[in-house]
Amino acid sequence: MDHFLYRDGILHAEDVSLTDIAAQVGTPFYVYSTATLERHFGLFTEALSGMEHLVCFAVKSNSNLAVLKLLGEMGAGMDVVSGGEYRRAIAAGVPGDRIVFSGVGKTREEMRLVLSQGIRQFNLESEPEMRALSEVATEMGVTAPVTVRVNPDVDARTHAKIATGKSENKFGIPISRAREVYAEIAALPGLDAVGIDVHIGSQLTDLEPFRQAYTKVAELTRELRADGHDIRRLDLGGGLGIPYERSNDAPPLPIEYGQVIRETVGDLGCEIEIEPGRLISGNAGIMVTGVIYVKEGEGRDFLIVDSAMNDLVRPAMYEAHHDIVPVVEPEPGVDQARYDIVGPICETGDTFAKARDMAPLKAGDLVAFRSAGAYGAVMASEYNSRPLIPEVLVMGDQFAVIRERPTYEEMLERDTIPAWL
Template sequence: MDHFLYRDGILHAEDVPLTEIAAQVGTPFYVYSTATLTRHYRVFQEALDGLDHLICYAMKANSNMAVLRLFADLGAGMDVVSGGEFRRAIAAGVPGERIVFSGVGKTPGEMRLALEHGIRQFNVESEPELQALSQVAVATGTTAPIAIRVNPDVDARTHAKIATGKSENKFGIPIARAREVYAMAAALPGIDVIGIDVHIGSQLTELEPYQNAFRLVAELTEALRADGHDIRRLDLGGGLGIPYERANSAPPLPFDYGRVVKETVGHLGCEIEIEPGRLIAGNAGLMVASTIYVKEGEGRSFLILDGAMNDLIRPAMYEAHHDIVPVVEPVPGTEQQPIDIVGPVCESGDTFAKQRLMPPVAAGDLVAFRSAGAYGAVMASEYNSRPLVPEVLVHGDQFAVVRARPTYEEMIERDSIPAWMD
């Protein structure tokens, strides 16, 4: 469910017409719905009702400060994967005891930062990381609470670039070696073993991979408790998919995911953490672009937009699909024709869709990319010296720019000319 609907022939974000935002902000831009973000967070809360749990929003999906502040005010925790994300979470008002630090390459400096501010837990991904964390904790006179991320070798049946739970992926410790590594952790100074972490991938559209992974985690919990470890928290990751192609896909609902959690690990008496990102933020955002030209090529037509792969890289990087719709609602019965939808960047990969059926669109017309609230603006760049795409947050009939588009002067002034060139 989202709050992007046509009213009086114009696509709105909640109660704000997108044409009004475009007139004030310019295109391309991202727009997020407060009501949708809130609703999606609460749906996960309802799905885990009855379990001791914390929803730790996966910041990598969308780390805009206004979005983070919204979730902080709702009581969410945060899943961070860098020192920069940790700093953003703290600045947004999330206390350290609600922050989980994940990622395979935590540096000693990042570990020290988290320990100084307080941290809910580190999700440790390797033995060298475990030893480094012990050293930092001892040096700072603190204790690091940890869960060890186990790799269950479960096929998530998702895109290869976002699968994380197979043995060939870089993430976690093979589950077959878990008891050995937990014994090592328990013997290290400055380390408090509190739980188990597992995450098998992103954009999952089936529940069976979760069932398989969570059952393995349940078995491991019993085995580790038998070894004397006080396993009291299970971090089950995130990854539940969203319907990018609304007409053809219906991924499992959070309620069904919650049922799987309760059936597989609910009997263990552990606190449950989950780390949704895409499902909370994805359908809560659009990217809006303007048509520059409609070009007739040899045997095909091209819709050339002012939005490009540097603004929304998912189609180029993952062959990802986004529904693309006109901001002005087509008249019912309008005939659609196949067209390639592309951006202005000098790369053939700057293509959003090939032979996509679209109603007639003319130069100057606005189009909206649906399901763009996750892994959109957060992955944007200034390639081709194109200004970073701005972000807008809507709340009812109000909207605010929550990240401004930089000026060309600001972009250029970030660089410096060495003295010997003057």
């Protein structure tokens, strides 16, 4: 469920007309619904009720400070994968003891940063990283709480570019070698193994891969405890999918996901951490764009819009589907037109959809890309020297721009021409 509905023939974000936002902000832009963010976060807290737990929002899915602050004030932790994301979480008011640091390439500089300001745990991805963190923590005279991300070799049954739990993926340490890695942690100074971490991929629409992975984690927990390690926390990652196509069957609900957690690891007495991103923010945001031209092609018509692959890269990168709807509600029973929906960037890959049936549109009309709140603005670029597009947050009948569109002058001023030119 989201809060983007037609009212009096106009698509609204909660109680705000998208045409009103477009008139003040210009197109294209992203808009997020406070009510949807709150509701989706609440679904996860409900799913884990009665268990000691922390829901850590995956900052990589949407890193806007206003979104992070909103979730942080609801009690969310944060899952970060870079020093920059850590700084964002801190700037949004989330305390270090609610931040977990994931990612395969943590630098010593990043380690020093988070150890000096506070961290809940490092999710270690490799033995070289483990040894580097031991050296940094020892130099600083502190102890770093750590988990080891184990790779359970489970097929997440998702897009190849966002699967992370197979043996050929770059993430984690093979689960078969976990006991020897934890033994080395116990022998190293400056490290305290507080738990186990696992994350098998993103946009999962089947609970069985979670069940397989968590069953292996439960077995490993018992083995490590038998070896003398105080395993008291399980970071089970994120990855639960969302319905990008409303005509498709809905993915599993958080309450069903929570039941899998209870059945597989619920008897271990561990604190549970999860790291959802897409399910919290994905359907909480849309991208609104304007039609520049309707172009008649050879055997097809093109809807050329003022957003492009630099604004929303998922279709170009993942062949991803987004439902695309007119902002002005079509009349019932109107004949459909078929369009390839494309942007103005000089690449054929700048295509959002092919052969999409929609009500007929014309230049100046507005359309909305649904389910764009995750991996949308956060992955945007200024390719073709196109300014990043604004982000807007709605709460009830209010809206605020939470990231301005930069001017061309601001873009140009970031470059420096050397004196010899």
